[in-house]
Amino acid sequence: MSRKKSTRYTQKSTLVVYLILRALVLLALVLSFLRRDYESVFICVLTLILFLLPLAVEKRMGLRLPSTLEIIILLFIFAAEILGELNSFYVRVPHWDTVLHTLNGFLCAAIGFALVDMFNRSEKFSFQLSPFYLALVAFCFSMTVGVVWEFFEYGCDQLLSLDMQKDTMVSLINTVDLDMTRTNQVVSLEGITDVIVVMGDGTTLPLGLGGYLDIGLHDTMKDLLVNFIGAVIFSIIGYFFVKSRGRSRFARRFIPEVLPNQDSPETNTES
Secondary structure, three states, X not given: OOOOOOOOOOOHXXXXXXXXXXXXXXXXXXXXXXXXXHHHHHHHHHHHHHOOHHHHHHHHHOEEOOHHHHHHXXXXXXXXXXXXXXXXXXXXXXXXXXXXXXXHHHHHHHHHHXXXXXXXXXXXXXXXXXXXXXXXXXXXXXXXXXXXXXXXXXXXXXXXXXXXXOOEEEOXXXXXXXXXXXXXXXXXXXXXXXXXXXXXXXXXXXXXXXXXXXXXHHHHHHHHHHHHHHHXXXXXXXXXXXXXXXXXXXXXXXXXXXXXXXXXXXXXXXX
């Protein structure tokens, strides 16, 4: 007899959150379709697909995600796609992007932790990572995903003329490019209040932005910094979870559970 399927979204709290969020997405999908806003329709469909991601992870990797972690994942997807993209929270709500990148660092560390924990518990591998190295691998996995995502944003901005790497207004520039002596001396421009753009035909365009428009650098570094914070938080939780041999009730709310006998063919059939 084939292995029994793991229960999914059977926790009452997770099921309630999933049904509410799915209903809101379906409502947004219908309204977008009636407005003939097909780009928003696509985002809604993508969100519904992403809602199935925890189920796919559980089935594919042989994990059981704790209810708290599942709810965080569902809320993260909804906040990023529906609130962030459809309702422009990235622009309207201060630090919205910052909060989501922090959560992303936390969630990616959870995935990295689960991947390595599977190896730790597998009989196919003879090595066992210590709690510190297990937390370190989870942290490095999260940071790698964060860096790759920033590469993706930069590529979309350069190739597709998007603005995924949001710009920042700055009033101070430190640069050696304005050093007329060419001796690598830093020239500081302080108190910048406006920028004038000179077009190719010689016309000038005062932007009136209140400062210098930084093209993505501050946003990228900020995203990586908060991703770092999220990854560190989960890595600490994972460290103490392994250190306590899984007895920490708080940590168990965020640590994916590896289902037993995932690599034993004998457990998949019965005589």
